[in-house]
Amino acid sequence: MKSQLSIAILFIMVILLPMIPVSADNPEIDYSSGLTEFTWSGTATTVELIGEWNWDEVTTLSENSGTWSAGLALPEGIYCYKFIVDDEYIFDPTNPYRGYCDNVENSIVRVKDSSRPNFVSDLTNGQLSITFLPGIDGAGPDGTPIGLEAANWDSATMTWTLDTATLTEGKHTLKLELSDTDGNQAYDHLVPFWVGPQSDFTWEDSLIYMIMTDRFINGNQSNDGQSTGAAAGADW
Known part of the structure; x- marks a missing residue:
């Protein structure tokens, strides 16, 4: 029996780049120490860090001329994390990457193995x-x-x-x-x-090419599924 066909949307993106520069993920690994460096800039009383590597442990960042920082020795992997600025949980403003841990959106860091070049x-x-x-x-x-x-x-x-x-x-x-x-x-x-x-x-x-298929010819109505009573076209 022919499978029911839902509205299909196909996006084809053709992007030709002369060069894709690759930079270290933010936060970055300090290869002189092997630590992953987290930084936050701004005025605050306290700045802390919490992450997927251990949600039960909070790291306090040290402040120097308005820049708060902490270095953690983390195994290779991908981690959710957030800053806690004066008891308010915030994303890392310098890191555009986001992800979900336990259905909660967080900043994401990919930690590399510091022994690898x-x-x-x-x-x-x-x-x-x-x-x-x-x-x-x-x-x-x-x-x-x-x-x-x-x-x-x-x-x-x-x-x-x-x-x-x-x-x-x-x-x-x-x-x-x-x-x-x-x-x-x-x-x-x-x-x-x-x-x-x-x-x-x-x-x-x-x-950028965008191709959208929003209808089709029903060549054999005898193998259609039972109607749901929805508006025409909505129960494909």
């Missing part, structure tokens, strides 16, 4: 720079990621620089995978970018 990428004036950020142990990269063999390497800043003008026109995507010299696997890093006429693409140039 990261990459940071930037594309300016056709120069693609990839910086290797060591883990807490400070070990450097063990080799060169695939796709950066022709890039210039600066050991002082642990940065590869690639002149994209040497590449063919069109879209390119680098998937950076590498370990450090201690064997710690870096977090994968995708770097999509364009070379040529579309390299100056901006969000304002994005093309």
